[in-house]
Every structure is written in structure tokens, then in C-alpha cells.
Amino acid sequence: MLTIQQLSYTHPNKDVVFNNINLVLQSGEKTALVGNNGTGKSTLLKLIAGELQPVNGTITTDAIPYSIPQLFGPYNQLTVAEALGIDKRLRAFHEIVNGNTNEEIYEQLNDDWTIEERCNEALNYWQLNDVLLTSKLETLSGGQKTKVFLAGIQIHQPELILLDEPSNHLDAEGRKLLYDFILHTRMTVIVVSHDRELLNLLNTIHELSSRGITAYGGNYTFYQQQRSFEKASLEHDIQHTEKALKKAREKERETIERQQKNDARGKKKQEQSGVARIMMNTLRNNAENSTAKAKNIHGEKINSISQELTELRSSLPEIDQMKFGFDASPLHKGKVLFTADGINFKHGNGTYLWQKNLDVQIYSGERIVIKGGNGSGKTTLIRIILGELTPQTGTVTIAENNTVYIDQDYSRLNNQLSVYEQVQAFNTSALQEHEIKIRLNRFLFSKDDWNQSCDTLSGGERMRLLLCCLTIGRQSPDIIVLDEPTNNLDLQNVEILTAAINAYKGTLIVVSHDATFVEHINTERSITL
Incomplete structure (x- = not known):
């Protein structure tokens, strides 16, 4: 159904969004695309939809994607029919009904004789009974605009649907309709959302990060469980590395102290045995070089462990790196x-x-x-x-x-x-x-x-x-x-x-x-x- 190979995209300002990512979806698969802000989730949906062109790589699909946008600003001046891309077919249908037999009009309709009927059924299903196909989108609420594009699914019957935060503006009833649709549809669906109830209705989770795309074979709850296991393993690695760093620093201190004691004893013996001054300087330089060499060896090891520890800590979820500090309200409870x-x-x-x-x-x-x-x-x-x-x-x-x-x-x-x-x-x-x-x-x-x-x-x-x-x-x-x-x-x-x-x-x-x-x-x- 959908294959993405070695896909890369760079913003016009030269910022790299992602590099060489791969993804394969089977027909009928329902998956979520999750990841931190800035990892490129919405950008990837736009690339799949053909709204953006990649720098490198290929996107192959045997279906025409249908997108439900997160932002409606570009559509506000359009009518409902124009936003859904059905205005020409509807106009052709009405002209034919009114007796126009022009061949060009029949070509515009493209034998879609149920277009108006499907539109009315779709709008009614999504509780848009009072919304006309000639209504401007700017006159609708955020929830109504989302429902307009959701209604377009029933009108166009696409095989591949791209949903970008579809439940953001929906009330409880609208969300229930969306959840029912996701549960029962046989279409291929890719969802970008923070709505955990919606994400739990999906078959797979694909996490987009700086490492690429990682697949998790289950819903969002399963994904969270797997991530918690990974986090526990990461925390174990951090503790192990912290101990290794502490041990390396202790070893460095012990080695240098031992070296300094040996040097001091050697110097004392040399003075007592009457070694010539020039020889004493040579021996002192050798001792200093030996101490410096030991410091360098241990320093390199400590730097290596410190760098590893920094990388491990940076991999922790941001929430585990944060510290909250709310003071208590001075108002007594129950006032x-x-x-x-x-x-x-x-x-x-x-x-x-x-x-x-x-x-x-x-x-x-x-x-x-x-x-x-x-x-x-x-x-x-x-x-x-x-x-x-x-x-x-x-x-x-x-x-x-x-x-x-x-x-x-x-x-x-x-x-x-x-x-x-x-x-x-x-x-x-x-x-x-x-x-x-x-x-x-x-x-x-x-x-x-x-x-x-x-x-x-x-x-x-x-x-x-x-x-x-x-x-x-x-x-x-x-x-x-x-x-x-x-x-x-x-x-x-x-x-x-x-x-x-x-x-x-x-x-x-x-x-x-x-x-x-x-x-x-x-x-x-x-x-x-």
C-alpha cells in the first residue's frame, strides 16, 4: 500500500528535518505516527500527500492519499464544496439535471451521479445538518471544519487517509463518531495525534525520532509499556555508567597518589646516595613524565565514560529531566x-x-x-x-x-x-x-x-x-x-x-x-x- 525508502527532507531555511527514513504499510493497516515536536510528523504527512517534495528518497503508493489538515487557515475563504474539491462535479450535476447536454459538463461529472446524495449523507452522519455545501468555511467553528473534512472521506472513498490531529477541535460527540469510524473502517489510516484514546484504537505505532522510524506492533498502551521497558534499561545503563565513572576517578586518584609517593621515596634515596645534580634533574623529569602519562591515560578513560554518560542522560524523556517548583497557595482549603x-x-x-x-x-x-x-x-x-x-x-x-x-x-x-x-x-x-x-x-x-x-x-x-x-x-x-x-x-x-x-x-x-x-x-x- 505504502512504501517509503531512504526519505530525507530539509526545510527551505536549510534545517534538516529527517534523514534516510523508511516505512512500509500494508493495505488496511491503521497506524499512529508519534514523536516529539519538531521531529517532522506533519511534514511526513505532507510529503506522503504530495504537498511537499523530498530532498532524497522515494514514496510509493497505489492509492491517492486523502488528507485532513490540522490548520484550516488556507481553506477559510472556500466554500465547503470547494474545500472538499467537489464543487465542479456538483455544478455539472445540477446543470445536467436542469437540461444542459454539453459534453464538457458530462466529462466534469465523470458519471458520479450519486455525488449530491453522498454529500448529504456524509454531512448528516457528521452532525452537519445545518451546514450547506455553499457555506464558507470561515463561518464554521473549528469542530465543524474538522467534520467537513471527515465527511469528505465518505464522499471520496479513498484507500489511504492521513489524519493530522483530527480530534483537536471535536467535542465528546464528535470524538465518538471519529472513534467509531476508525474502529470500523477498512481503509489504510495514518494518524498524527496526542489523543491517547484515539491512539489506542490503532494496530501499530511508528515513532519518528532522530534515529529514524521505529515500529511497535500494538496500540499506544503497548507502545508505552515497551517504552517503559526501554526507559528502565536506559536508567540501568545510566546507573552502571555512573558507577564506572566514579570507579575510574577513584582509580585515577589512587594511581597518581601512588606515583607521587614512589617519586618522593625515589627522590629521597637519590639525595641520600649523593646522585649528581644533572642526574637528579633527569630522574625528576622522568618521574614527572610518568605521572603526566598516567594522568593522560586515566583522563582519556574518564572523558570517554563521561561522554557516554552525557549521551545516555540526554536520551531520557524530557519529563525525567525537569524539576517543578510550585509553592503552596496561601488560601486555606475550602474557602x-x-x-x-x-x-x-x-x-x-x-x-x-x-x-x-x-x-x-x-x-x-x-x-x-x-x-x-x-x-x-x-x-x-x-x-x-x-x-x-x-x-x-x-x-x-x-x-x-x-x-x-x-x-x-x-x-x-x-x-x-x-x-x-x-x-x-x-x-x-x-x-x-x-x-x-x-x-x-x-x-x-x-x-x-x-x-x-x-x-x-x-x-x-x-x-x-x-x-x-x-x-x-x-x-x-x-x-x-x-x-x-x-x-x-x-x-x-x-x-x-x-x-x-x-x-x-x-x-x-x-x-x-x-x-x-x-x-x-x-x-x-x-x-x-
């Missing part, structure tokens, strides 16, 4: 932070968002998830909790607190600042420069990153930088509000965020369609809209 009695909200002259007025109370130390479908008012409720919106009905009481709102783009960061300047902006506790740089290193920002502009950071890097900023202030936030925080993160950075949030002991309010993430951050109750 009432937010109370809403009978609230409702409407935008402009529209209808109220909620069928029943809401009564909500939030206490210090709680971990809450806000649930609801697309358009149910989750973000509106968050903005009311933050004090940014005032409901048209009911009353709201907000206790004084320090709240941090984190959205999926981590837009609290100032894109005009460098990494170091951004952390300094949060430095309310007057940490010294060297202390700030130690914190940056804890969050995996090395010296080479400190002057990098925030607007060039990936989603995962933005997340890590904001976490670093939050731990550097005078005190941790009383409330952290997370609004779809995992949408632009790879799997490893989702794990880093999960670990950081679990290290935080204040009040947590989260909106997320990622059920696994919500479970792993130990939310205690839900507000369903």
Missing part, C-alpha cells in the same frame, strides 16, 4: 472563591446560552472539569469566573484571589520578548540572574535558547516556558484555569503538563475534550453545560 446564583448569559440580542439558569460554587483546593459540547458556553462561564464578563441574570460573588488563565495557544506569553526577558517579567521575587538561568535549565531551556524570541517557540516550548514563569513568581497562583491546554502539544509535552499540574496544589479549573488528560490530572468534580 469559597466563586459563587454564582441563577446566572445566564446571551451575546447581543441572541437567546440565553443555558436552558436553566446556573448555580455554581467553587472552593479553594478543588480540581474541577467543565464539560459540554461545542457552543454550550464553557468559555463564557470561564470568562464569568475570571470576572471578564457580567451575566445578564443572577448574581456573582468573587473572592480576592490570584488567578492565571492558560489557553491552548499560551497567549499569556509576550511574543515580543526573548525567553529570558519573558521569565524576568514574572520575576516578582527578585531572583538573581544566575537563579533565573538555573530555573530555565530546569525547564529544558539551555543557554542557546535564552535569547530566542517567544514567537518562534513551538506549542510544547511555550507551555514549558509559561510553567517556568508561574514557578518563578513570589507565590503560586491561587487558581489555574486551563482552556483546552493540550490541543497544540505532542504526547511527551502532554505528559510534562500533566506532571506539572499534579505538582500544583492550588485550585484547578479545566476545560478539555481530552478524557485521558482530565483523568490523569485527578479532577474531583465536573460542571456540565
